[in-house]
Amino acid sequence: MGATEGVTKTMLNAWRPEVGAPAILVRWLITEWCNYRCPYCPQTHQRRAPKGDGMTAHAFDNFPLQQWLDGFDRHFAGKRLSMVITGGEPMVDLKNMTILLNTVSENPLTECIRIDTNAWWRPEQFADLDKSKIILMCTFHPNHVTDDEFIDRMLKYLSAGFKIGMVNYVMNEPNVAKFQERQKRFSDFGLVLHPNPLWESNGLYGDDVLDLLRHYLPPLDFQYRTGMEQPLGRKCYFPTLAYEMNYTGWIAPGCLYDRAGSFFDPVLPSSPPTSVSCPFKSCVCLDKYSFLDGIERNVTTNPLAIYFEELKRHAALAGPSR
Numbered sequence: 001m002g003a004t005e006g007v008t009k010t011m012l013n014a015w016r017p018e019v020g021a022p023a024i025l026v027r028w029l030i031t032e033w034c035n036y037r038c039p040y041c042p043q044t045h046q047r048r049a050p051k052g053d054g055m056t057a058h059a060f061d062n063f064p065l066q067q068w069l070d071g072f073d074r075h076f077a078g079k080r081l082s083m084v085i086t087g088g089e090p091m092v093d094l095k096n097m098t099i100l101l102n103t104v105s106e107n108p109l110t111e112c113i114r115i116d117t118n119a120w121w122r123p124e125q126f127a128d129l130d131k132s133k134i135i136l137m138c139t140f141h142p143n144h145v146t147d148d149e150f151i152d153r154m155l156k157y158l159s160a161g162f163k164i165g166m167v168n169y170v171m172n173e174p175n176v177a178k179f180q181e182r183q184k185r186f187s188d189f190g191l192v193l194h195p196n197p198l199w200e201s202n203g204l205y206g207d208d209v210l211d212l213l214r215h216y217l218p219p220l221d222f223q224y225r226t227g228m229e230q231p232l233g234r235k236c237y238f239p240t241l242a243y244e245m246n247y248t249g250w251i252a253p254g255c256l257y258d259r260a261g262s263f264f265d266p267v268l269p270s271s272p273p274t275s276v277s278c279p280f281k282s283c284v285c286l287d288k289y290s291f292l293d294g295i296e297r298n299v300t301t302n303p304l305a306i307y308f309e310e311l312k313r314h315a316a317l318a319g320p321s322r
Helices: 004-015 065-076 095-104 147-159 173-177 177-186 207-216 219-225 303-319
Strands: 023-029 080-086 111-115 133-140 163-170 193-194 242-245 252-253
Touching: 004 023, 004 111, 065 080, 065 095, 080 133, 095 111, 147 163, 147 177, 147 207, 163 177, 173 177, 173 193, 173 207, 177 193
Parallel strands: 023 080, 023 242, 080 111, 111 133, 133 163, 163 193
Antiparallel strands: 242 252
């Protein structure tokens, strides 16, 4: 058996085992509402920004929370669930997020709930939250919070029982200049900064910044996240094993947007039975390109688990950039 076949089999054993319940990943853009306004963010930020057909930018304004929960019960009954909740800032909805997360966590087949957050909130605001299946991906935005304040929040989250999967750091021009200084400081607290290239960053960075990114990112991620590597034509399991959904209920199997339907229909759009050829020239999303055939990463239902260890190991081996 070739290396690629072995890797694919390992990944499929995690998500489509011969014995036991299959797993599904749901990436849910739950809102574009955010309490921060960062210069590099393309979203609308307003909770009730009009999105057409009477829809707004927040899921629970468009449909009641219970209707969303009923949809998860209907579509994913009998499946192990891995969920990524992103935004916007999901945690600005204090009341509904606690109910959503606790209800989804109560399902014994739910294995992982990752929340992408700017970490503005205090852990005591979610004192009633079941944290057992939750992993935070916290993004540090220095234009909104100081280094000391953010590190203090991370330590408080950990003390309160939250798991931090990764600390994201957007590599726009002001942040690049201080990345190495902050990377060292954060590492003193056991926190590894992930140098995240800007959306559609291909061609935007000079050689010095590319060298810095190459130094601190694992090779695979440097290639895809900077747009230097094209996934076009490569076989990918993301459409087979995952759904993308937004705050209006629009949902598609992975990146097959021509198959999109509504989360509130009786059945979801059908997923392909096996890997498909990627139709795109660029893929900068860790959750997606990690499902490319032959990549030894998504062998658990926590898409951050192996990547974080790779990032930490790579940063330790790399040492300071010259």
